[in-house]
Amino acid sequence: MTDTPAISVSEVKKTYSKGVEALKGVSMNIPQGEFFALLGPNGAGKTTLISIISHLVRKTSGEVMINGVSIDADPDAAKSFIGLVPQEFNFNMFKKVINVVVDQAGYYGIPRKEAIVRAEQMLKDLGLWEKRNEMSMRLSGGMKRRVMIARALVHEPKVLLLDEPTAGVDVELRRGMWEYLKRINAEGTTIILTTHYLEEAEQLCRSAAIINKGEIIEQGSMKQLLKKLSFITMQLDTVEPLTEANMQLLKGYPLTKIDDNTLELTLKPGETVNDAFRKLSSIGVQVANVRNSGSLEEVFVNLIKA
Amino acid sequence: MVREETTRLFRIWSQTLLPPVVTNTLYYVIFGAFIGSQVADIDGFSYMAYIVPGLVMMTIITSSYMNTVSTFFFAKFQKHIEEMLVSPMPSWVVVAGFVTGGVIRGMLVGFLVLLVSLFFTHLVIYNAFIIFGAAILTSVVFALAGLVNGMFAKSFDAISIVPTFVLTPLTYLGGVFYSVEMLPPFWQQLSLLNPILYMVNAFRYGFLGVSDVPLTTSFAVMGAFIIVFLVAVLWFFKKGAGLKN
Numbered sequence: 022m023t024d025t026p027a028i029s030v031s032e033v034k035k036t037y038s039k040g041v042e043a044l045k046g047v048s049m050n051i052p053q054g055e056f057f058a059l060l061g062p063n064g065a066g067k068t069t070l071i072s073i074i075s076h077l078v079r080k081t082s083g084e085v086m087i088n089g090v091s092i093d094a095d096p097d098a099a100k101s102f103i104g105l106v107p108q109e110f111n112f113n114m115f116k117k118v119i120n121v122v123v124d125q126a127g128y129y130g131i132p133r134k135e136a137i138v139r140a141e142q143m144l145k146d147l148g149l150w151e152k153r154n155e156m157s158m159r160l161s162g163g164m165k166r167r168v169m170i171a172r173a174l175v176h177e178p179k180v181l182l183l184d185e186p187t188a189g190v191d192v193e194l195r196r197g198m199w200e201y202l203k204r205i206n207a208e209g210t211t212i213i214l215t216t217h218y219l220e221e222a223e224q225l226c227r228s229a230a231i232i233n234k235g236e237i238i239e240q241g242s243m244k245q246l247l248k249k250l251s252f253i254t255m256q257l258d259t260v261e262p263l264t265e266a267n268m269q270l271l272k273g274y275p276l277t278k279i280d281d282n283t284l285e286l287t288l289k290p291g292e293t294v295n296d297a298f299r300k301l302s303s304i305g306v307q308v309a310n311v312r313n314s315g316s317l318e319e320v321f322v323n324l325i326k327a
Numbered sequence: 328m329v330r331e332e333t334t335r336l337f338r339i340w341s342q343t344l345l346p347p348v349v350t351n352t353l354y355y356v357i358f359g360a361f362i363g364s365q366v367a368d369i370d371g372f373s374y375m376a377y378i379v380p381g382l383v384m385m386t387i388i389t390s391s392y393m394n395t396v397s398t399f400f401f402a403k404f405q406k407h408i409e410e411m412l413v414s415p416m417p418s419w420v421v422v423a424g425f426v427t428g429g430v431i432r433g434m435l436v437g438f439l440v441l442l443v444s445l446f447f448t449h450l451v452i453y454n455a456f457i458i459f460g461a462a463i464l465t466s467v468v469f470a471l472a473g474l475v476n477g478m479f480a481k482s483f484d485a486i487s488i489v490p491t492f493v494l495t496p497l498t499y500l501g502g503v504f505y506s507v508e509m510l511p512p513f514w515q516q517l518s519l520l521n522p523i524l525y526m527v528n529a530f531r532y533g534f535l536g537v538s539d540v541p542l543t544t545s546f547a548v549m550g551a552f553i554i555v556f557l558v559a560v561l562w563f564f565k566k567g568a569g570l571k572n
Contacts, residue, residue, distance in 0.1 A: 111405070
């Protein structure tokens with residue numbers, strides 16, 4: 022590993038033609054080999070930042086360096102370091118799966134023979150080998166996402182940008198994708214990911230930045246950030262239906278009735294579950310099951326309110 | 328990119344290759360055989376023999392243009408143009424890929440339409456180099472023009488406006504069906520402003536050895552349009568016009 026950051030963003034601003042200020046001077050350095058989360062509510066500027074780094078959107082001002090190469094001074098070299106998995110499907114739906122990957126390798130100057138070997142490996146690794154000759158449009162949403170990951174990795178980029186890579190992917194598949202991403206990160210690929218799943222960021226990322234309204238409001242290790250953001254939200258399934266009397270007695274506790282058998286418990290930093298559970302126990306409400314219902318969206322809402 | 332374009336061309340042959348062949352067969356039958364038999368010779372050639380180069384050139388123009396405008400707009404619409412934009416592939420390679428696809432389609436369809444003409448008239452070749460040169464250069468001009476249209480188009484309507492309201496009238500008025508010498512002086516002069524006139528005439532000269540305009544002027548017009556469109560397309564690519572926010 023070198024000391025040169027994988028990604029260095031300095032005072033990047035972006036104002037769209039209709040006057041919308043998407044980024045208001047964002048700066049951050051992401052070291053080589055990092056697994057980095059870029060978090061924030063919808064419309065915060067995450068996708069704009071990812072798109073600027075990958076050359077799909079022009080910045081208004083500021084500087085972006087990829088592996089020490091400025092995207093303005095030597096865009097072709099800078100682009101060659103990057104692999105992008107965008108939020109929306111952006112491959113030719115009329116192409117065969119294998120051709121999506123092989124043709125992309127060609128755009129990076131990889132000879133066709135070599136590209137076919139790499140594409141085969143990628144498709145096998147991502148469980149798409151059986152579908153290699155299918156028309157892309159016939160794949161399920163999860164498979165399409167994996168095609169985009171294979172396509173982004175076929176030229177062996179040093180930096181992988183993933184914009185909501187597991188949106189709409191079922192839990193089992195998501196975990197499989199996580200394992201794959203962990204593996205390529207361990208092999209040296211720097212990964213930057215945006216996500217709405219708190220669990221995803223917790224499981225995968227070592228550091229993170231939180232962006233809101235075009236500004237970075239928090240940045241640091243994932244552990245530190247989670248501490249600051251530990252507005253834990255969980256859902257409690259009760260054994261018996263909740264009565265009006267129960268709810269009257271729970272006034273003053275951070276518990277909200279979701280339906281007759283479900284309560285939502287939201288804890289601020291420093292608060293513990295004990296008080297709430299003691300109270301529930303004292304009034305005879307038995308909890309059958311506890312589920313973590315926290316989404317990053319809720320965390321951001323809480324954070325912004327705080 | 329060329330492989331992709333060519334594969335697509337043959338995969339959807341019923342949309343890319345067949346329609347111009349059918350349309351031009353009808354032109355040959357109606358204008359060449361039925362009406363043409365009642366029309367006097369032009370520059371010593373039968374009307375059918377006279378219009379074949381014009382019709383082939385019209386096909387090359389339309390096919391080259393439609394290929395780039397449709398594939399490029401579709402790539403934008405489906406967003407797979409982003410595959411190229413994020414890659415380190417230089418702009419000129421992207422442009423060359425799309426243009427080559429347009430030229431291949433233009434030349435292939437032109438050749439098929441020329442083959443069909445053999446059922447209606449004898450093929451005369453005055454100079455094969457001029458035929459080939461005029462066909463290739465014209466195809467490049469319109470493949471580039473289609474690319475400009477595709478870059479700025481924001482809807483499917485926008486990719487049909489130019490072919491319908493600009494390309495088709497200019498082609499019909501570009502001496503495909505007649506010699507401009509048959510027109511009154513004012514319309515003759517006005518026709519000289521139509522760049523397609525020069526392309527059709529250079530192509531016709533290659534077959535019949537007759538042209539309404541000097542051959543050097545025709546090739547100069549083609550060269551000038553290629554330079555203008557090429558510079559414009561590369562500039563637009565560099566600026567991300569119509570492609571990037």
